[in-house]
Amino acid sequence: MNITFRPFNLHSDREIVSEFLMDTKKITGDLPDDPELDRKNYIKAVVNTQKRNVNFCSMIINDQKIIGFVDIFQVEKKPEIGFLRFNYLIEQYRGRRISEIIMEFVFSLMKKYQCQKIYLDVSENNPRAIRFYQKTWIQVYW
């Protein structure tokens, strides 16, 4: 495997990232009343975040194929804090330690911005993601 990261591109990646988002909401049982509006709002947020740094929202690539997405940014009003908004790997790539490479990317990007802490929200209906965050040195609080 050869895992790399490249910035989200609105035109080519909008559809696939929207699918990733909806798939995750299915996992957590958190399907929105208006999925189209939800996708639209999320993509708008991604585009806004990229105005600060295109790498904040990045596609995960293996051998030129998109296998996931990671969305992390520095909180504007609290610059010492990074926020991991979304993280997704397509199913066949889960459980193969790629998630650790994603977290190295996240940590090194946030380190450049002198973030001392990374926060995230994770659904309690998502035990796999909770296990993953716990094993990658993130403390999960309820």
Ligand SMILES: CC(C)(COP(=O)(O)OP(=O)(O)OC[C@H]1O[C@@H](n2cnc3c(N)ncnc32)[C@H](O)[C@@H]1OP(=O)(O)O)[C@@H](O)C(=O)NCCC(=O)NCCS
């Ligand atoms: C979250 C995600 C990126 C983590 O990547 P991953 O490759 O699945 O993570 P890993 O397998 O390395 O780690 C998950 C841990 O949970 C364990 N696990 C696997 N399936 C599980 C399940 N159904 N329930 C609970 N734990 C599970 C794994 O064994 C692993 O722990 P271990 O290495 O100690 O055995 C990936 O699962 C994903 O994309 N999920 C869908 C999107 C999502 O939920 N994103 C998070 C939103 S905040």
